Each structure stands twice: as structure tokens, then as C-alpha cells.
Amino acid sequence: METLREADEVTAVMSQTQIEFEPRILVFSTNNISDPGIDLAGSSHLHYSPRVVTIAVPCSSGISSSLIEYALKRGFDGVFLAADGDECAYLSDCNERTANHVADAQKWMKIHGFQPERLRMAAICSVCAEPFVNYMHEFSRTLTALGPAGDKNHGL
Amino acid sequence: MSQRRIGVYVCQCGGNISDYVDVERVASQAADNADVVIARTAMFTCSDATQADIAEDIRQHQLDGLVVASCSPKLHTLTFRGVAERAGLNPYQYTQVNLREQCSWAHTDDRKGATDKAVTLVEAGIGRTRLTEPLNPLVVDTMPKALVIGAGITGMRAAVGLADLGMEVYLVEKQATVGGWLKSMDTMYPAGKTPKEIIDQLDEQIHQRSNVTVFTEAEVVQKGGTFGNYVVKVALHRPTEQTISLNVGSIIVATGFDVYQPEIGQYGYGIDGVLTLPEFQDFLKTNPGPMVYHGRPVRTVSYIYCVGSREGREQPNAHTYCSRYCCTSTVHTALEVFKHDPGVHQYHLYRDVRTYGKYELLYSESREKGSLYLKFAADQPPAVERTGDQLKVTVNDLLTSRKELAIPSDLVVLVTGIIPRENDALVHALKLPVGKDGFYNEIHPKLRPVETVVDGVYIAGACQNPKTAGESAASALAAVTQSASILKKGKVQLDPQVAFIDASECTGCGACLKVCPYEAISAQSGDNGQSAYVVSEAICKGCGGCVPECPVEAIRVQGYTNAEIRAMIDGLLMEEVEQI
Ligand SMILES: Cc1cc2nc3c(=O)[nH]c(=O)nc-3n(C[C@H](O)[C@H](O)[C@H](O)COP(=O)(O)OP(=O)(O)OC[C@H]3O[C@@H](n4cnc5c(N)ncnc54)[C@H](O)[C@@H]3O)c2cc1C
Ligand code: SF4
Ligand code: SF4
Numbered sequence: 042m043e044t045l046r047e048a049d050e051v052t053a054v055m056s057q058t059q060i061e062f063e064p065r066i067l068v069f070s071t072n073n074i075s076d077p078g079i080d081l082a083g084s085s086h087l088h089y090s091p092r093v094v095t096i097a098v099p100c101s102s103g104i105s106s107s108l109i110e111y112a113l114k115r116g117f118d119g120v121f122l123a124a125d126g127d128e129c130a131y132l133s134d135c136n137e138r139t140a141n142h143v144a145d146a147q148k149w150m151k152i153h154g155f156q157p158e159r160l161r162m163a164a165i166c167s168v169c170a171e172p173f174v175n176y177m178h179e180f181s182r183t184l185t186a187l188g189p190a191g192d193k194n195h196g197l
Numbered sequence: 198m199s200q201r202r203i204g205v206y207v208c209q210c211g212g213n214i215s216d217y218v219d220v221e222r223v224a225s226q227a228a229d230n231a232d233v234v235i236a237r238t239a240m241f242t243c244s245d246a247t248q249a250d251i252a253e254d255i256r257q258h259q260l261d262g263l264v265v266a267s268c269s270p271k272l273h274t275l276t277f278r279g280v281a282e283r284a285g286l287n288p289y290q291y292t293q294v295n296l297r298e299q300c301s302w303a304h305t306d307d308r309k310g311a312t313d314k315a316v317t318l319v320e321a322g323i324g325r326t327r328l329t330e331p332l333n334p335l336v337v338d339t340m341p342k343a344l345v346i347g348a349g350i351t352g353m354r355a356a357v358g359l360a361d362l363g364m365e366v367y368l369v370e371k372q373a374t375v376g377g378w379l380k381s382m383d384t385m386y387p388a389g390k391t392p393k394e395i396i397d398q399l400d401e402q403i404h405q406r407s408n409v410t411v412f413t414e415a416e417v418v419q420k421g422g423t424f425g426n427y428v429v430k431v432a433l434h435r436p437t438e439q440t441i442s443l444n445v446g447s448i449i450v451a452t453g454f455d456v457y458q459p460e461i462g463q464y465g466y467g468i469d470g471v472l473t474l475p476e477f478q479d480f481l482k483t484n485p486g487p488m489v490y491h492g493r494p495v496r497t498v499s500y501i502y503c504v505g506s507r508e509g510r511e512q513p514n515a516h517t518y519c520s521r522y523c524c525t526s527t528v529h530t531a532l533e534v535f536k537h538d539p540g541v542h543q544y545h546l547y548r549d550v551r552t553y554g555k556y557e558l559l560y561s562e563s564r565e566k567g568s569l570y571l572k573f574a575a576d577q578p579p580a581v582e583r584t585g586d587q588l589k590v591t592v593n594d595l596l597t598s599r600k601e602l603a604i605p606s607d608l609v610v611l612v613t614g615i616i617p618r619e620n621d622a623l624v625h626a627l628k629l630p631v632g633k634d635g636f637y638n639e640i641h642p643k644l645r646p647v648e649t650v651v652d653g654v655y656i657a658g659a660c661q662n663p664k665t666a667g668e669s670a671a672s673a674l675a676a677v678t679q680s681a682s683i684l685k686k687g688k689v690q691l692d693p694q695v696a697f698i699d700a701s702e703c704t705g706c707g708a709c710l711k712v713c714p715y716e717a718i719s720a721q722s723g724d725n726g727q728s729a730y731v732v733s734e735a736i737c738k739g740c741g742g743c744v745p746e747c748p749v750e751a752i753r754v755q756g757y758t759n760a761e762i763r764a765m766i767d768g769l770l771m772e773e774v775e776q777i
């Protein structure tokens with residue numbers, strides 16, 4: 042009886058931490074294309090987790106892998122690159138460039154024990170309000186299943 | 198790092214933010230920051246009064262950094278940069294934090310979550326502002342020449358307006374003749390001039406002005422260069438195929454709309470005697486006097502409103518917007534019909550009558566002359582079928598105890614709406630922003646109604662959203678004023694947020710040079726014989742594509758340096774970072 046109750050408590054505590062864990066997501070958006078899409082999600086009052094925050098830059102290809110690594114090291118549970126599809130006003134090959142930086146970051150993540158699912162890249166257009174919100178729901182679920190990242194439980 | 202003197206202003210946005218975010222808590226947590234000298238909330242930070250207060254604070258507290266946490270940076274970055282500048286603070290030491298579109302409105306269901314997020318967003322803004330340096334915009338020459346694309350009423354009015362302000366204008370039209378939709382219409386509201394008279398008059402004005410060049414059967418195929426000096430390639434299809442190159446300072450897009458074409462079977466379309474509004478107007482044009490359709494006299498006409506407009510979102514590719522022109526156009530057409538034959542019975546099956554403004558008078562007049570109006574519900578649309586010689590329209594009338602009425606009709610007119618015009622090649626060449634509804638997107642419908650995110654590219658008329666001819670001409674003039682006010686100065690300030698190379702850190706590896714698609718980076722031989730790499734401010738677009746290539750972070754984009762982004766990341770993780 043005693044042991045059983047203990048086990049119950051442990052499960053209770055575990056499921057509680059599971060419920061309370063809401064992953065922190067950093068989105069890198071682009072000023073002209075994907076950030077307006079994310080704005081539109083808000084203007085349309087589409088909800089997503091308030092633990093999702095966005096930093097807007099001119100073009101996703103300007104995001105160095107070191108910045109992605111920094112975000113994960115410091116405590117974000119996932120990083121999402123909201124790229125431009127083929128609408129970027131600056132660079133026609135910006136997706137390829139961004140993908141290269143993503144690949145670099147993935148290598149680093151592998152070495153440092155971050156699951157590859159913690160980094161995602163997708164094209165978000167200036168009216169992609171619903172796709173963005175769907176991505177965020179899906180990404181939140183994935184990260185919740187993975188649990189907290191980085192030195193919070195990886196002992197980095 | 199030496200201490201900064203930063204002012205933080207958190208906007209309530211009249212409830213748009215403060216209904217969902219505890220703005221007082223956001224401001225008081227910002228005030229805890231060692232570099233923050235003053236942190237306040239305001240009902241509307243963009244109001245003239247608050248702008249004046251901020252400017253006063255900048256002067257009085259000698260602020261060297263400013264953070265406004267309000268709506269999207271797309272709306273008010275320029276407003277608050279202006280406030281900073283007027284008060285003697287470098288405008289690039291200002292940071293706009295998006296507390297509305299990306300916080301309060303996205304989390305209306307979670308006040309605590311939204312407030313916690315707002316606190317970190319502001320912290321990130323402060324972190325970035327702490328690292329800002331004063332920047333001075335590069336000034337480039339602009340040429341007083343403009344390109345107008347599309348010669349409907351909008352493009353023609355814009356061309357005349359620009360010419361009258363002393364600009365050189367190129368007007369490029371795809372079709373063989375100018376005039377757009379209006380040129381094929383016989384009558385229009387408001388009464389007065391006919392559409393033909395309006396177009397002929399504009400055409401004459403264009404011909405009188407030596408500084409307007411019109412190209413018909415021509416299309417824009419490519420855009421290069423920079424704001425103030427775009428190089429545009431135009432394909433001329435006549436008299437022989439050739440491509441010419443034009444240098445212009447700005448571009449006004451006035452490519453108009455298309456009309457909705459119903460599916461066969463939709464409200465009986467395809468049955469003899471069921472016409473769209475433009476088809477009916479064409480029929481009237483060629484039928485002076487009492488109407489005869491396919492040999493049969495027309496005694497009864499029924500109109501079905503909102504066909505292809507205001508559709509429910511559940512439909513695929515729904516046109517959810519109101520087409521604006523069609524209620525008044527139908528009422529106007531009904532009055533024309535009475536001129537052909539005052540005895541015709543006319544039934545208007547509508548959802549709402551939107552004859553806005555002075556056109557309410559036309560609506561009243563049509564009722565006085567005998568038009569009958571029956572209101573139907575969106576989910577109970579009328580049905581049309583042929584019974585022998587006549588058409589039968591069945592409708593559930595909302596205003597007379599929901600009785601089902603059958604109206605025997607000789608003609609049924611489907612009041613079809615406006616849809617966006619296919620123009621993929623142009624959208625691609627100019628990088629035009631296309632909205633959810635398929636029309637082109639302005640930066641802000643009220644604050645910056647004709648500007649797009651592409652500098653120097655303006656939109657006007659019905660390519661932007663459904664508009665009447667009068668509204669189209671008015672928006673043309675707005676675009677004229679916007680573009681001419683910049684080009685006439687002969688100079689424009691370019692965004693100084695471009696790349697620069699810190700010479701003390703650059704090792705001269707040349708990695709950045711290889712990746713810049715604009716060839717903005719060049720090697721110059723320095724004093725010590727080593728090559729020094731420099732970025733041309735006028736050519737650089739500030740995309741940042743070069744930044745990740747530099748192994749030592751010597752090349753940076755002003756306003757978006759890795760150091761600034763790291764500071765933002767730290768701010769966004771406030772509690773986490775504090776725990777470390
Ligand atoms: C049936 C009907 C009745 C109407 N009745 C009225 C009325 O009574 N009163 C009223 O005020 N309004 C009326 N309207 C609305 C009116 O037609 C519009 O407000 C007006 O035509 C808008 O003018 P625009 O120049 O913006 O577009 P358009 O008239 O569509 O002109 C656009 C021009 O751009 C050209 N173009 C398109 N793409 C390119 C390209 N890639 N390169 C070069 N050129 C291009 C087109 O060929 C066209 O000449 C009516 C509309 C319809 C459909
Ligand atoms: S103007 Fe009238 S007919 Fe046209 S879409 Fe709007 S409500 Fe319907
Ligand atoms: S920011 Fe873009 S345009 Fe400027 S130098 Fe770098 S790659 Fe070239």
C-alpha cells in the first residue's frame with residue numbers, strides 16, 4: 042500500500058510538471074513578408090501560445106547559425122524560422138541560404154544534445170495568418186512532448 | 198557598458214492593448230531597469246498630445262534612447278522616429294515594440310500570459326535600444342519621373358496629376374486602347390457626364406501634356422535599380438516586338454479589377470434570359486426604347502444582389518468582401534430601365550442595400566418610380582428556373598412574414614461583384630504585396646493608404662480593393678501627391694540600416710564579398726598594403742545575407758547586429774536569464 046501511494050504521488054507530480062511546461066518558442070520573422078503574416082494572425086484574433094515571441098529581421102538569410110544556437114543555449118525550447126517562400130524582395134535564393142544556416146545549426150545541436158525537432162523552418166507569407174498559427178500549435182505540441190531544452194535538463 | 202538614459206512608453210491603444218494586457222505592470226517592470234529613466238503608459242501614444250509629451254520628456258530628461266510599445270512597427274515606426282528627431286534624439290535610437298498585433302490581439306484569452314509576454318517584449322526592446330548608435334541616412338538623388346501602370350480612370354487621372362506637378366510620366370497600358378472598364382460602359386452614376394465623356398476628356402488632357410508618354414499594348418517585365426532611380430524594362434508589342442528601358446523615380450500601379458463570372462447553374466446562369474449586370478447593361482446599350490429580349494418583350498426584371506460577393510468563409514476561394522459599386526450600379530440601371538419603359542416591373546432581391554452616401558437618393562428615386570425591394574437571408578438565396586416562356590424566381594421574403602414568393606420574370610439580372618485581376622508577371626516583377634482577398638496591399642488602409650512595403654511603389658484604384666470611379670480617381674490623386682512630394686525634392690533619404698564592416702575586426706578573408714547578390718562589397722587597398730573591405734551604402738539593401746558568412750562578426754547590419762539580437766533574446770528570456 043505504502044509503495045503504491047508513493048508511486049502515485051510521483052506520477053501525479055510528473056504529470057503536473059508536464060501540464061505546467063509550456064515551451065518557449067522564438068520565431069525569426071522577416072519585416073516585409075512573414076512578420077505582416079504574423080501581425081495578421083493577431084489582427085484576426087487567432088490565438089497561439091503567449092510563450093511564442095518574435096524577432097523581425099530584414100531577411101531570414103541574415104540569421105547566423107550562432108544566433109539560433111544562442112537562443113537554445115539561453116533557454117528557448119524551440120526556434121522557428123518564418124522564411125519568405127519565394128517572395129523575398131532582397132534575395133531570390135534566400136531560402137537556400139537560410140537552409141544552409143539551419144543545417145549548420147543542426148550539426149551543432151546534434152553535438153550538444155538538442156533534438157533536431159527543436160529547430161523548424163517554413164515559408165510564411167504576408168497573409169499566412171492561419172498557417173502560422175497552425176505551425177505554432179503543432180510546434181508547441183512537439184516541444185511539449187520533448188520537454189524542456191538545454192541546460193534545464195540536458196546538463197549542458 | 199556605460200549607463201543609458203532610455204524612455205519607455207506603453208500604449209493602451211484605447212483598450213486594444215490594455216483590455217488584454219496589464220500595461221501598468223509592463224511599465225513598472227520596465228522602470229526597474231537601470232538604464233530606464235522614465236516609463237509611462239498612455240491612452241494613445243500616437244496622439245498629438247502624447248507625442249508632444251514624449252518629445253518634452255526627451256528634452257527634459259536628456260534621453261538617449263526611446264522605446265514605444267504599441268502597435269505593429271509597420272504602422273508607427275516612422276511616427277516615433279519623427280518624434281525623436283524633433284526632440285533632438287537620433288531617430289535610429291528608437292525601438293518600436295509590437296504589443297498589439299503580436300501580443301494583446303493574439304492572446305485575448307490569456308491576460309496573465311499576454312502580460313508576461315509583454316514584459317519580456319519590452320525588455321527585449323530596452324536591450325536592443327541600449328546598444329543602438331546614432332545613424333545618419335544616406336541621401337540620394339531622385340529623378341522627377343514616374344511610371345504609371347494601367348490606363349483606366351485611375352492611371353489616366355494619375356498621369357494628368359503627375360504631369361501637372363511638372364513630372365515626366367510614362368503611362369503603360371496592356372490593351373490597345375486606354376480607359377479600362379469605363380470605356381465600354383454607356384451610362385454611369387453619378388449622373389452628369391457619361392463614362393465615354395470622362396475617358397475622352399482625360400485622354401485629351403493627356404495628349405495636351407507633352408510630359409506624358411503613353412505606351413499601349415505594352416507590359417512591364419522587370420524592375421531594377423533603387424528607389425529614386427528605378428530601371429524598368431517595358432515590353433512593347435506594337436508596332437514591332439521590342440523591349441525598352443525607362444528610368445523612373447517611382448511607380449504607381451493602377452491595374453484595376455475583373456468582374457465575377459458566375460458558374461453555369463449558379464442562380465440559373467446559363468438559362469436563356471439570365472444575365473450578369475454587365476451583360477444586362479450591354480443589352481440596354483443596344484436596345485433603345487422598350488426592351489425586347491430574343492424576340493420577347495420584357496415586362497418584368499428581377500435582380501439578385503451580391504452574386505459572387507460577401508460569400509461565406511466556408512466556401513473555397515470565397516469572395517467575402519462587399520464589391521461596393523454594385524448596389525448603386527443596379528439602382529442606377531433600374532432608373533435607366535424606367536427611361537426605356539416606365540411600365541416595367543422591377544424586383545430587387547437584396548441582402549442589404551449599400552447605396553452609401555448621396556446615392557441613397559437614387560435608391561429612394563427608384564422606389565418612387567415603382568421598383569420593389571425584397572430582402573433575402575444569406576443562407577436562403579433565391580432560386581431561378583425556367584417555366585415555359587418565362588423565368589420563375591422564388592424567394593423567401595424576410596420582411597413580409599417570411600412568405601415564399603414566386604416572381605414570374607422575363608429577365609433575371611445577377612448583380613455580379615468585382616474580383617482581383619490575374620497579374621502574376623507584374624506581381625513578380627514589382628514584388629507587389631498581395632492581400633488575403635487577392636487585391637494589392639497598402640501599408641495601412643487609413644494611415645498610409647497608397648504606399649506599399651516596396652519603397653517608391655504605390656497602388657491606387659480598384660487594383661487595391663473594390664472602388665467606384667470617383668473613389669478610384671481620388672486614390673489616384675493620393676498616390677500622385679505621395680510620389681511627387683518625394684520626387685520633386687530631387688533627393689530622398691535611404692534607410693541607413695545597411696551593412697558596414699568594422700575595419701578593426703575584418704581579417705580580409707573576402708568571404709562576405711562572394712555572397713552579396715548586389716555587389717555592394719568591394720576590396721580596396723588600405724594604407725598598409727593590405728586589402729580593406731568596404732560596403733557601398735547606396736547599393737547595399739541591408740538584407741544581411743553577408744552577415745552569417747563572416748567568421749569574426751566584422752560585417753554587421755546597422756539596427757540588426759548580432760549583438761542587438763542577442764540582447765533581444767536575453768530580454769525575451771528575462772526570468773530564465775535572471776535565474777542563471
Ligand atoms: C458593371 C460595372 C458597372 C460599374 N458602374 C459604375 C458606375 O456607374 N459608377 C462608378 O463610379 N463606378 C462603376 N463601376 C466601377 C468602375 O468600373 C471602377 O471604379 C473603375 O473602372 C476603376 O478604374 P481603374 O482604373 O482602377 O481600373 P480598370 O478600369 O480596371 O482599369 C485598369 C487598366 O489597367 C490595365 N492593366 C491591367 N493590368 C495591366 C498590366 N499588367 N500592364 C498594363 N496595363 C494593365 C487594364 O487593361 C485597364 O485598362 C462599375 C463597375 C462594373 C464592373
Ligand atoms: S454593393 Fe451591394 S450588391 Fe454589391 S456586394 Fe455590396 S451589398 Fe452586395
Ligand atoms: S546586407 Fe545584403 S546587400 Fe548589403 S552587403 Fe550584405 S549581402 Fe550585400
Ligand code: SF4
Nearest residue numbers: 703704706707709747
Ligand atoms: S567576411 Fe568578415 S572578415 Fe572576411 S572580409 Fe568580410 S567582413 Fe572581413
